[in-house]
Amino acid sequence: MKFAMHSILFLAFVLFSWFQTPTFATRKSYIVYLGSHSHGREATNADWERATESHHELLGSFLGGSKEVAKEAMTYSYTRVINAFSAVMDENVAAEIKRHPKVLKVFESKQRKLHTTRSWEFLTQTDSNGVALPHSTFKRARFGADVIIANIDTGVWPESPSFSDEGMGSIPSRWKGACDVGKDPLRFRCNRKLIGARYLNKAYISSLKSWGSSSKELSQPELNTPRDYDGHGSHTLSTAGGGFVHGANMFGRLANGTASGGSPMARVAAYKVCWPDFFSLMGPGTICMDDDILAAFDMAIHDGVHVISASLGGSAAKDYLDDIFVVAAFHAYKKGIHVVASGGNSGPEPKSIVNIAPWIFTIAASTIDRDFQARVELQNGKILVGASFSRASPQGRFYPIIAGAEARRANSTIGDAKFCLLGTIDPKKVKDKILVCKTDDDEFSADRMEQGFEANQTGAAAMILGGNKAMNEMPVKHLLPAVHIKYQDFVALFAYLKSTKNPMATIHPPTDVFNLKPSPEVADFSSRGPTTFLPEILKPDITAPGVNILAAYSPAAPLTSYYNDNRQNFSYNLLSGTSMSCPHVAGVVGLLKTLHPDWSPSATKSAMMTTAKTRDSTDHPMLAETDTYDATITTKATPFEYGSGHIRPNKALDPGLVYDLTLNDYLDLLCGLYNNATELRLFYDAPYKCPHSYSVLNFNYPSITVPFLYSPVNVTRTLKNVGSPATYVARVFSPPGLTINLEPKTLKFDKVGEEKSFTLTFDVTRPGFGTAFGRIIWSDGKHFVRSPITVGGVHV
Numbered sequence: 067m068k069f070a071m072h073s074i075l076f077l078a079f080v081l082f083s084w085f086q087t088p089t090f091a092t093r094k095s096y097i098v099y100l101g102s103h104s105h106g107r108e109a110t111n112a113d114w115e116r117a118t119e120s121h122h123e124l125l126g127s128f129l130g131g132s133k134e135v136a137k138e139a140m141t142y143s144y145t146r147v148i149n150a151f152s153a154v155m156d157e158n159v160a161a162e163i164k165r166h167p168k169v170l171k172v173f174e175s176k177q178r179k180l181h182t183t184r185s186w187e188f189l190t191q192t193d194s195n196g197v198a199l200p201h202s203t204f205k206r207a208r209f210g211a212d213v214i215i216a217n218i219d220t221g222v223w224p225e226s227p228s229f230s231d232e233g234m235g236s237i238p239s240r241w242k243g244a245c246d247v248g249k250d251p252l253r254f255r256c257n258r259k260l261i262g263a264r265y266l267n268k269a270y271i272s273s274l275k276s277w278g279s280s281s282k283e284l285s286q287p288e289l290n291t292p293r294d295y296d297g298h299g300s301h302t303l304s305t306a307g308g309g310f311v312h313g314a315n316m317f318g319r320l321a322n323g324t325a326s327g328g329s330p331m332a333r334v335a336a337y338k339v340c341w342p343d344f345f346s347l348m349g350p351g352t353i354c355m356d357d358d359i360l361a362a363f364d365m366a367i368h369d370g371v372h373v374i375s376a377s378l379g380g381s382a383a384k385d386y387l388d389d390i391f392v393v394a395a396f397h398a399y400k401k402g403i404h405v406v407a408s409g410g411n412s413g414p415e416p417k418s419i420v421n422i423a424p425w426i427f428t429i430a431a432s433t434i435d436r437d438f439q440a441r442v443e444l445q446n447g448k449i450l451v452g453a454s455f456s457r458a459s460p461q462g463r464f465y466p467i468i469a470g471a472e473a474r475r476a477n478s479t480i481g482d483a484k485f486c487l488l489g490t491i492d493p494k495k496v497k498d499k500i501l502v503c504k505t506d507d508d509e510f511s512a513d514r515m516e517q518g519f520e521a522n523q524t525g526a527a528a529m530i531l532g533g534n535k536a537m538n539e540m541p542v543k544h545l546l547p548a549v550h551i552k553y554q555d556f557v558a559l560f561a562y563l564k565s566t567k568n569p570m571a572t573i574h575p576p577t578d579v580f581n582l583k584p585s586p587e588v589a590d591f592s593s594r595g596p597t598t599f600l601p602e603i604l605k606p607d608i609t610a611p612g613v614n615i616l617a618a619y620s621p622a623a624p625l626t627s628y629y630n631d632n633r634q635n636f637s638y639n640l641l642s643g644t645s646m647s648c649p650h651v652a653g654v655v656g657l658l659k660t661l662h663p664d665w666s667p668s669a670t671k672s673a674m675m676t677t678a679k680t681r682d683s684t685d686h687p688m689l690a691e692t693d694t695y696d697a698t699i700t701t702k703a704t705p706f707e708y709g710s711g712h713i714r715p716n717k718a719l720d721p722g723l724v725y726d727l728t729l730n731d732y733l734d735l736l737c738g739l740y741n742n743a744t745e746l747r748l749f750y751d752a753p754y755k756c757p758h759s760y761s762v763l764n765f766n767y768p769s770i771t772v773p774f775l776y777s778p779v780n781v782t783r784t785l786k787n788v789g790s791p792a793t794y795v796a797r798v799f800s801p802p803g804l805t806i807n808l809e810p811k812t813l814k815f816d817k818v819g820e821e822k823s824f825t826l827t828f829d830v831t832r833p834g835f836g837t838a839f840g841r842i843i844w845s846d847g848k849h850f851v852r853s854p855i856t857v858g859g860v861h862v
């Protein structure tokens with residue numbers, strides 16, 4: 067996606083350096099990490115207070131021995147599971163604390179972003195029934211009834227019908243969470259469906275203070291409640307675990323159907339960590355601070371959730387050791403909790419994938435078969451079809467058409483007015499007309515929301531947008547009826563404008579269009595592999611629907627983030643991003659957890675990965691969208707785009723075999739990575755004996771990656787039988803340029819839980835520096851256990 071950010075970016079840099087230099091040169095927020103607490107889930111207030119006391123003591127000893135000063139500086143004392151505290155301090159104090167014998171690491175607190183940028187509103191795809199989940203699949207897994215799903219996001223709109231507790235039994239006894247409603251202005255209430263809610267805002271509030279917010283501003287009820295004023299959190303939580311809601315739609319019409327989460331009977335809990343970014347110069351946005359996120363993990367693990375869904379991320383980590391999120395996720399993993407995270411929206415750039423640790427389930431995003439289209443009817447009878455999300459339409463009434471350049475104000479240039487930039491359109495010229503605005507040329511790409519805002523505020527009746535050669539235009543929720551047309555149609559429209567004195571047109575209401583093109587396709591925005599750190603682990607892991615997903619929303623949220631005064635009272639909304647695909651997977655994990663409560667997080671992940679599909683609705687290899695300079699093209703997708711493929715929940719319930727991993731497997735991996743007891747202690751406090759030799763190639767991951775192949779290499783994997791006794795035979799699809807030899811070729815399983823190993827020997831026949839893709843499929847005739855094979859350093 068392109069934006070007209072050139073001028074704004076420049077402004078941002080100037081202002082940031084002006085504000086930041088004097089205030090923040092030395093004082094920053096740090097997380098001082100001490101490992102795990104020795105107390106378990108049965109701990110009492112007294113244990114937690116003792117932990118806080120020891121944190122005050124430790125920090126105080128670096129601040130002139132004063133516990134009072136320490137208390138003042140401390141943002142969080144994490145007391146439940148994760149032993150850590152966060153505090154604002156000088157760089158040199160942070161450097162000293164690092165040397166304290168109890169301190170394992172001092173992390174600089176960073177900010178993360180949600181993985182739907184609202185700008186993604188002009189992309190396409192999923193639906194009220196996004197993943198094709200047959201009723202029988204839901205039923206077999208009892209609608210995910212036994213799981214508790216946590217969402218780390220912008221909170222929740224508790225009154226949404228998606229969180230109704232009708233038909234739900236009593237709250238499970240393992241739940242130790244809370245409904246911490248703060249100063250909610252609208253009487254926030256949890257129920258037997260939404261069993262918990264917390265808001266973690268201390269680091270956020272502290273950052274607002276440092277930017278000069280007054281105490282009155284800071285005590286606004288909206289900043290002290292788990293209630294969702296953004297929409298993103300309600301959307302993601304309902305996608306993971308929302309109940310069935312019939313007749314959910316947008317604008318009373320679009321995407322109408324039955325909305326439901328992946329685990330419709332699951333219990334859900336919201337941990338609000340993302341807050342409005344009032345100081346963003348890029349327009350209203352949302353920030354999520356590491357200190358607040360860590361508090362959410364600490365609480366959620368203690369509270370007794372089974373699945374944590376997190377649709378947010380920072381920049382791609384260079385090393386797991388620099389990323390507190392990765393460490394927090396490992397704490398969750400150790401308690402058997404599944405952590406599912408979005409892979410980011412920085413595609414199609416290669417190596418843009420984030421949240422890549424092997425104990426995190428990393429999700430890409432793909433399209434479904436639905437689009438939203440409206441017809442523009444010119445008075446000469448010609449029809450132009452474009453993308454549209456409009457609520458209303460001129461309903462058959464014809465209006466004069468005027469191009470932005472013709473409608474310009476005296477004080478603006480033709481160059482600006484043709485894009486309908488803010489303040490460039492003369493209300494007298496466009497009143498009750500259809501305004502035509504160019505979106506892109508070779509140097510500039512306009513902000514579509516801004517264009518719609520200008521058209522609406524100058525009194526246009528409707529708007530037609532076009533001129534983008536680079537991609538299929540995606541609909542945007544404009545404030546007035548609008549259609550985004552393709553480049554060729556835009557050229558045709560101008561030919562019509564030239565051909566007649568009084569050009570007229572009408573815009574018909576948009577409709578859902580199905581079966582438009584092969585689906586799924588990997589979305590252009592979905593972040594891509596390979597990873598730069600530990601490339602032996604393929605990321606992303608899997609793809610799921612993430613384009614135009616209908617799910618619950620916050621009625622208090624603005625329709626778009628651009629113009630805040632524009633609250634729309636929407637119960638449901640269509641959003642796009644890996645933020646949307648992540649909770650689809652979290653929901654399906656809930657189904658698997660209900661059906662197979664004894665499976666490890668790794669077994670569940672393997673079940674979903676080995677049953678994923680790599681073909682689309684036309685039975686051809688799945689495609690990926692890629693933007694080039696002047697066209698949107700689709701190319702054959704690779705595992706760097708979809709990992710193991712697109713989720714198939716019904717198959718995942720019965721995978722036959724799984725590639726399981728134990729805690730020791732992960733510790734051995736960490737031994738192999740760091741070979742250093744100090745670094746290992748970040749993840750595991752107890753003594754651990756590392757193996758003498760270790761090859762990460764043999765880490766029992768459900769995908770197989772040999773990043774560098776120059777001489778023969780052996781890769782071993784172990785399969786565990788989770789189905790009935792059977793004999794499995796493998797087929798290996800080897801890419802050109804190398805040979806892959808398999809030994810043994812048959813694996814016979816006599817009972818459930820039995821494990822059998824095999825070895826693949828890779829050899830290069832034509833050396834070079836390309837990347838090649840193959841696959842191995844184990845089958846007993848009924849199950850197909852498929853792993854992608856990625857090999858680097860061969861000639862293709």
Ligand SMILES: *[C@@H]1O[C@H](CO)[C@@H](O)[C@H](O)[C@H]1NC(C)=O
Binds near residue numbers: 323324
């Ligand atoms: C939306 O779907 C529901 C069923 O889920 C149906 O009863 C209703 O009539 C539909 N509404 C529209 C506008 O199509």
Ligand SMILES: *[C@@H]1O[C@H](CO)[C@@H](O)[C@H](O)[C@H]1NC(C)=O
Binds near residue numbers: 475477478489
């Ligand atoms: C042109 O003038 C109008 C009205 O005075 C103002 O609102 C608008 O921002 C100006 N536009 C530009 C591009 O300076």
Ligand SMILES: *[C@@H]1O[C@H](CO)[C@@H](O)[C@H](O)[C@H]1NC(C)=O
Binds near residue numbers: 522523545547
């Ligand atoms: C412009 O926006 C306002 C406020 O959202 C809305 O009431 C009005 O109907 C819009 N204009 C058109 C032509 O839709």
Ligand SMILES: *[C@@H]1O[C@H](CO)[C@@H](O)[C@H](O)[C@H]1NC(C)=O
Binds near residue numbers: 621635637
């Ligand atoms: C928002 O919509 C709901 C129903 O969807 C309605 O009950 C409520 O009154 C509306 N609120 C406002 C402020 O329009």
Ligand SMILES: *[C@@H]1O[C@H](CO)[C@@H](O)[C@H](O)[C@H]1NC(C)=O
Binds near residue numbers: 743744745
């Ligand atoms: C182990 O790692 C720590 C932290 O990165 C480092 O300070 C220390 O020097 C390392 N020790 C060895 C023996 O490499």
Ligand SMILES: *[C@@H]1O[C@H](CO)[C@@H](O)[C@H](O)[C@H]1NC(C)=O
Binds near residue numbers: 780
């Ligand atoms: C791979 O395994 C085979 C058989 O177990 C063994 O003979 C061979 O030496 C191994 N090759 C490498 C490169 O380790």
